[in-house]
Structure formats: C-alpha cells, structure tokens
Amino acid sequence: MRLGIILWSPIAGEFARVTRRQTMSERNGVGGAWATSSCAGPLSIHIEGFATFLGRQGYALSTVKTKLQLLVALSGWLQRRKMLVTDLDEERLGLFLARHRRRGTRRGDERTGWQLLLCLRGLGCIPTPPETIDDTALGQVERDFARFLYSERGLKPATVENYQRTVRRFLMHRFRREEPRLDELRLHDIHRFILERVRHVRRSYAKLMVTALRSFLRFLHQRGAITVDLAAAVPAVANWRLSHLPLSLTSDQVERLLTCCDRSTLTGQRDFAILLFLSRLGLRAGEVVAMTLDDFDWQAGEFVVHGKGDRAERLPLPRDVGSALVHYLRYARPPCQTRRVFVRIRAPRCGFSGSAAICDVVRRALARAGFDPAFKGAHLLRHSLATNMLRKGASLDEIGQLLRHVQTDTTQIYAKVDIRALRGIAQPWPGGM
Known part of the structure; x- marks a missing residue:
C-alpha cells in the first residue's frame, strides 16, 4: 500500500474463543454460592439472581x-x-438508604441499591419508572425546541442535548427561576450571556454555543x-480557521x-x-470507545470504524496493532457480556x-x-500521525x-507544519535583513 501499512493476517479460528468465553459468574458459581444465604423478606428469592448479576459484572466474591x-x-x-417487591x-x-446511613453505611451502598433496582427490572419484578417530564414552562420550551431540531433540522441526539443545555443556561441566566417570557428577550440579553460565558470556555465551544443560540432564536421567530x-x-x-x-x-x-x-499489568496491556x-x-x-468485536474481519485483516456522521468505513489492521489487540483479547480482556472491545478492568466490567476515558489513557x-x-x-x-x-x-x-x-480542506492545516516546503514559497522580507 502507498501508506506503507502492513496488514495483520491472523487465523480466524484463534479468535472464536474470545466471543464464546463464559462469564465470571458461570465459571466461579457466584450465584449458587449464595443461594443458601439467610435472608428474610420479599427479596429473599432474588438473592441468587442478584449475586449472578453482580458476578457477571466482574465483582469479586468478597x-x-x-x-x-x-x-x-x-x-x-x-x-x-x-x-412487596413490586413496591x-x-x-x-x-x-431505606437514609435510615441505613444513621446506623453506619458502607461506601458504595447507594450504588448497590441502584444496581439492585436495575437487576430486578431486568427480571421483570418491578416496573420501569415512567419518564420524568419537566412540566414547567421552561421544560415545555425545551421539548418544543428539541422536536424542532429532530424533525426539521435532522440533528443527532447528542447535538440536540448540547443545544438544549445551552438554551437552558441562557434562559436561566435571563429569567432566573421565573417563568420565561420569551417576548421580552432583547439583543442585549444575548450579548450579556455570551460575554459572560466565553470567559470560561474554549473558543471552539463558544462557537458551538453561539450556533445553538442562533438556532433557538430562529425557532422562536418561526413560531411567532x-x-x-x-x-x-x-x-x-x-476563531479563524487554520489560525494555529x-x-x-x-x-x-x-x-x-x-x-x-x-x-x-492488565491495564497496561489494554492501554x-x-x-x-x-x-x-x-x-x-469516540471511535475507539464504539469499537466492538463484530467490527473485525480477521481473515481479511480489516476492521470497520464507526466515525462521524454515522459513517462506517473499513481500514486495514497494521501488524503491530493487530498483535497488541490479539494479546489483549486473549490474556487481558476480562470476561464480560459486552461486545465492546475495550472495557473496564475493574468491576463493573463494561465498555x-x-x-473522556480514552483521553485519560493518553494523559x-x-x-x-x-x-x-x-x-x-x-x-x-491523531495530529502527531498526520504531522x-x-x-x-x-x-x-x-x-x-x-x-x-470528508472534505480535503480539513487536511490543509497540516501543510503549515511542512516548514521545508513553506520556505520554498516564502517571499523575501521587504528591505532585506
């Protein structure tokens, strides 16, 4: 290949075992070990199920x-x-947790309680709570704006969530806890909010914030x-393009x-x-986070990358990357139910x-x-590779x-680091040295 990438071509059968590994609970019998534990009350019949649930997430017996x-x-x-359990x-x-704390709580009790609710709902023992709806005037404005972004703008959920967060901050900044009177909005309200926020955020985020505000104001104008x-x-x-x-x-x-x-260490092999x-x-x-075991074609030495804009593209798997990945999958990746490639080493074992977790690995x-x-x-x-x-x-x-x-213009910024080529087109300084 022109880029000099050497493909990794392992034997596909070597990796079939990775996707068929038993969970920790199945190997160690976590559920059965606690089936006879003394427990009175309506949850007594669920002690084995909860133990199995925890074992599958990689928690130690202790x-x-x-x-x-x-x-x-x-x-x-x-x-x-x-x-009853259904209550x-x-x-x-x-x-219960508030009363339990008075008697001396242990670290992680609140998390354990939430895990128990999740387990019982998975077993169908307790109903899923209805979605909490903010019935305030502010909540209604946010829901109407979100429907506009989904239906008329076709934005993705993550983008809609970011826009809603900016709009909520703006309306809270302008009206505090009062009911928002949108017809009273004036340009100086927007300027004051922007000037206050840009002191605390990056310029790139400030641009996104302004885009969200413009979209919200257009929505209000269209709706009258x-x-x-x-x-x-x-x-x-x-925030000029190619300025840095x-x-x-x-x-x-x-x-x-x-x-x-x-x-x-297991963490070192994963990292x-x-x-x-x-x-x-x-x-x-985000592409590393989203990677799953099903994305790899081991015989062809390729894998699928789920990138921006829901685009899925195939890339070759270099030899050193493939070797490190195989070693991690065979010896370092803990048994778990998720299909994600990279998971937490410590419990709960999930993707x-x-x-931010990948950025922490780099830091x-x-x-x-x-x-x-x-x-x-x-x-x-990514910048280092291109440079x-x-x-x-x-x-x-x-x-x-x-x-x-997607656009060739995006790659142009790397032309600025080619100092040798830039010297050839640089004009002499007026008046000489």
Missing part, C-alpha cells in the same frame, strides 16, 4: 458478599413495613414567540509514549492497544462511558513518559485518506 448484605437489610426493611422504587430505596429575528444579530466568536499549528509529538516521542506502558490504535491509525477517541501515558504538551487529549496522537507522515513525504491526499476526512 465484594458480592458485601453487596448482598445490603439486599438482606433492605429485604428486612420491606418485610417490617409489609411491602420497591427509587423513592422507597432513598428512604418573538417578533424580531434576533438570530441575525448574534455576534460571531472569533496542530500540536503534535515527534515519532521518537510517540514511541517513548508506547514503551512507557507497563505491559506486565498499549488503545494507544496503538490512536497513534498508528489516527482514530478518534467505556465516553471519549496517563504522557505523564509516565514525562511529556507536558499544552494539549493532552486523544486527538494529540509525522507529512514530514516523511506523504501527500495531503494520503493523510486525508487515512484520517477519513
């Missing part, structure tokens, strides 16, 4: 024992009040809630970052594989909740290697292909 003690106490509390919900759990189109007068945030150099590490620094992983995906293929943090690696760049997120390795490829002679088209840029 931790399961501690959590089951809370179930026993809760079951007795329900029995004394002549309540248990968030409110009654809160009452305001008579003047205030969106047209919302000021832009200065992409921060990056050199090739030697990237290799040092990788070698500083303690691969004698090493994650860092290879980031540094060799330039994946985004990462978001991109810890930078600290171990003794590096202190201004930007420490996962995107640092080092350019310095080794790759074209911008090749870099854009690997990074999966």
Whole structure:
C-alpha cells in the first residue's frame, strides 16, 4: 500500500474463543454460592439472581458478599413495613438508604441499591419508572425546541442535548427561576450571556454555543414567540480557521509514549492497544470507545470504524496493532457480556462511558513518559500521525485518506507544519535583513 501499512493476517479460528468465553459468574458459581444465604423478606428469592448479576459484572466474591448484605437489610426493611417487591422504587430505596446511613453505611451502598433496582427490572419484578417530564414552562420550551431540531433540522441526539443545555443556561441566566417570557428577550440579553460565558470556555465551544443560540432564536421567530429575528444579530466568536499549528509529538516521542506502558499489568496491556490504535491509525477517541468485536474481519485483516456522521468505513489492521489487540483479547480482556472491545478492568466490567476515558489513557501515558504538551487529549496522537507522515513525504491526499476526512480542506492545516516546503514559497522580507 502507498501508506506503507502492513496488514495483520491472523487465523480466524484463534479468535472464536474470545466471543464464546463464559462469564465470571458461570465459571466461579457466584450465584449458587449464595443461594443458601439467610435472608428474610420479599427479596429473599432474588438473592441468587442478584449475586449472578453482580458476578457477571466482574465483582469479586468478597465484594458480592458485601453487596448482598445490603439486599438482606433492605429485604428486612420491606418485610417490617409489609411491602412487596413490586413496591420497591427509587423513592422507597432513598428512604431505606437514609435510615441505613444513621446506623453506619458502607461506601458504595447507594450504588448497590441502584444496581439492585436495575437487576430486578431486568427480571421483570418491578416496573420501569415512567419518564420524568419537566412540566414547567421552561421544560415545555425545551421539548418544543428539541422536536424542532429532530424533525426539521435532522440533528443527532447528542447535538440536540448540547443545544438544549445551552438554551437552558441562557434562559436561566435571563429569567432566573421565573417563568420565561420569551417576548421580552432583547439583543442585549444575548450579548450579556455570551460575554459572560466565553470567559470560561474554549473558543471552539463558544462557537458551538453561539450556533445553538442562533438556532433557538430562529425557532422562536418561526413560531411567532418573538417578533424580531434576533438570530441575525448574534455576534460571531472569533476563531479563524487554520489560525494555529496542530500540536503534535515527534515519532521518537510517540514511541517513548508506547514503551512507557507497563505491559506486565492488565491495564497496561489494554492501554498499549488503545494507544496503538490512536497513534498508528489516527482514530478518534469516540471511535475507539464504539469499537466492538463484530467490527473485525480477521481473515481479511480489516476492521470497520464507526466515525462521524454515522459513517462506517473499513481500514486495514497494521501488524503491530493487530498483535497488541490479539494479546489483549486473549490474556487481558476480562470476561464480560459486552461486545465492546475495550472495557473496564475493574468491576463493573463494561465498555467505556465516553471519549473522556480514552483521553485519560493518553494523559496517563504522557505523564509516565514525562511529556507536558499544552494539549493532552486523544486527538494529540491523531495530529502527531498526520504531522509525522507529512514530514516523511506523504501527500495531503494520503493523510486525508487515512484520517477519513470528508472534505480535503480539513487536511490543509497540516501543510503549515511542512516548514521545508513553506520556505520554498516564502517571499523575501521587504528591505532585506
């Protein structure tokens, strides 16, 4: 290949066992070990099911024992009040925990209670609570705006949530706890909110905030809630495109970052594989989080990346990345039910909740290697890959292909780091040196 990527071609049968591993509870018999535990009350018949539920999440036997003690106490509390399992919900759990704390609570009791509710709902023993609806005037405005964004703008749920968060902050800033009187909105209200918020956020986030406000004001104008189109007068945030150099590490620094992983530990083996995906293929943090076991075609040496805009693209699997991934899957990935590739080493064993967890992996690696760049997120390795490829002679088209840029203009920023090429087109300073 022109990019010099060597494919990994393992035997597909080697990995069939990864997807057929038994859960921790099935191997160690966690549920059966507690079936005979003494427990009175309506929850007594669920002690084995809850123990199995916890075992599947990777909790140690000692931790399961501690959590089951809370179930026993809760079951007795329900029995004394002549309540059934179906009477248990968030409110009654809160009452029990408040009383339980007076007698001396253990760390994690509240989390155990929520896990028990989740387990019982999964078994169909207690009903799922109805969705909480904010019936205030502010809540109604937010719901109407969300429907507008979904139906007329076609935005994704994450974007709608971000827009709603900005709108709620704006309306709370303008009306405090009073009922929002949208017809009283004026341009100086918007300016005051923007000037106050931009002091505390990055310029890129400030631009998104302004975009959300403009969308909200257009929505209000279309619905007749305001008579003047205030969106047209919302000021832009200065954040010029290509105004900065992409921060990056050199090739030697990237290799040092990788070698500083303690691969004698399970966490180190997982983090090493994650860092290879980031540094060799330039994946985004969210793309690593979303990766599943079903995305890999081991015989072809390829895998599917779920990128921006719900796009799914196939990429080759380099040899060193494939080797590290295989080692992690066979020896370091804990038994769990999720299909996510990268999971928590400690219980509860599940996939990462978001991109921040991948950025934390990079931050810890930078600290171990003794590096202190201004930007420490996962995107640092994506920038480093592109920059080092350019310095080794790759074209911008090749870099854009690997990074999966939809528009070629997105790759142009890396042209600024090619100092040797820029010297050839630089004009002499007027008047000489």
